[in-house]
Amino acid sequence: MEKELPKKRLTYIDTARAIAMLSVVIGHLVIYYRDHLGVRHPKLLVFIYTYHVPLFFVISGVLFSEKIFRETPFLKFLLKRIRTIVVPYLFLDITGGIYSIIRSGEISLASVKNVIRNTITIHPNVGENWFLSALFIGEIFLYFLLRYYRPIFKFVAWVPFLLIYLYFPFNNHYTNVFVRGVIAYTFMLAGYFLKDYFFDDRNQRWDRIVLSFLATYAISNFNGQIDIWGSCIGNPFLCLVGGLAGSYWIIGLSKNLSSKLLTYIGQNTMTMMGTHMICVGLVWDILSKTLFDMFPSMSTNLYGAVLLFVLVVALNLPIMYLYGRFLPIMVGKPLKRK
Numbered sequence: 525m526e527k528e529l530p531k532k533r534l535t536y537i538d539t540a541r542a543i544a545m546l547s548v549v550i551g552h553l554v555i556y557y558r559d560h561l562g563v564r565h566p567k568l569l570v571f572i573y574t575y576h577v578p579l580f581f582v583i584s585g586v587l588f589s590e591k592i593f594r595e596t597p598f599l600k601f602l603l604k605r606i607r608t609i610v611v612p613y614l615f616l617d618i619t620g621g622i623y624s625i626i627r628s629g630e631i632s633l634a635s636v637k638n639v640i641r642n643t644i645t646i647h648p649n650v651g652e653n654w655f656l657s658a659l660f661i662g663e664i665f666l667y668f669l670l671r672y673y674r675p676i677f678k679f680v681a682w683v684p685f686l687l688i689y690l691y692f693p694f695n696n697h698y699t700n701v702f703v704r705g706v707i708a709y710t711f712m713l714a715g716y717f718l719k720d721y722f723f724d725d726r727n728q729r730w731d732r733i734v735l736s737f738l739a740t741y742a743i744s745n746f747n748g749q750i751d752i753w754g755s756c757i758g759n760p761f762l763c764l765v766g767g768l769a770g771s772y773w774i775i776g777l778s779k780n781l782s783s784k785l786l787t788y789i790g791q792n793t794m795t796m797m798g799t800h801m802i803c804v805g806l807v808w809d810i811l812s813k814t815l816f817d818m819f820p821s822m823s824t825n826l827y828g829a830v831l832l833f834v835l836v837v838a839l840n841l842p843i844m845y846l847y848g849r850f851l852p853i854m855v856g857k858p859l860k861r862k
Contacts, residue, residue: 542786543774549796549800550572552804553829553832554569556808574743581658581767582767584662588663588716612656612798613657614643617642621650625639646701652798656798658705658752662706684710685757694755704755707752707755722775727775728776736773743762788844792844792855794855795847796843800836
């Protein structure tokens with residue numbers, strides 16, 4: 525039976541989640557600048573996409589204890605995942621979709637129905653919420669694999685992932701949804717089997733952090749742009765190794781950091797995942813009518829980008845607080861007992 529993780533470990537796992545989440549924000553800002561202003565930073569984008577979402581899945585696997593699949597009946601496991609993943613998906617995606625139609629001024633019963641239809645059919649109104657469906661599917665796959673695990677499985681459990689590149693691209697929406705789940709499950713499985721390496725404090729040594737960082741960067745250059753949302757992983761071996769190398773140095777780095785802000789963000793990544801692009805739109809509109817209007821060059825230079833990033837994160841903090849304080853069950857948190 526595995527022992528419960530000490531509190532210190534949960535703290536650095538939260539920090540690692542925060543770094544992954546902030547990397548997601550940076551990656552989406554790079555895409556925003558590329559698509560709206562033609563400002564491109566392809567190498568940064570390729571590097572970030574090598575590790576940011578894989579890290580979330582790896583962490584899920586690292587924290588997947590033997591107790592979960594040995595002692596927890598599937599129905600109980602399923603109900604908990606519905607509470608912690610499906611309910612937040614429904615809440616964040618429907619509210620995000622309704623916000624969009626209010627902002628557009630095209631409010632009608634038909635548009636609200638369309639928002640709900642999109643959410644239920646896994647065509648997220650808030651694009652980033654695809655992550656939650658992949659997380660849910662991946663954890664279901666992992667539960668059954670480990671519950672009925674046999675030694676031979678270690679040789680065949682990776683086959684679906686390795687075959688993805690042979691059949692990509694997938695033209696059917698639900699095939700893509702399924703494949704995202706397979707990708708999530710594969711990184712979770714690797715995290716589960718390699719958890720001792722991630723928990724080992726030797727990975728907080730700076731030489732290991734630097735080496736695994738450089739390995740992540742090198743692999744990103746060899747494999748090119750991956751896009752888990754689009755089921756594009758490039759070379760499956762490089763995709764997996766790059767995600768694991770990125771997870772290794774970030775978890776190691778997190779053990780060297782002590783930040784209440786990062787811990788807080790790490791405890792609320794689900795909320796930030798579902799709201800940060802809404803915040804990007806709001807902050808961009810405000811800056812465009814104020815600072816960027818007075819200093820146009822800031823709309824495309826590094827100073828403006830850094831300011832945009834800081835303000836987006838700052839705007840997300842009260843949203844995290846309000847959701848966690850007043851609507852905890854809607855963002856996957858337990859109700860606070862008085």
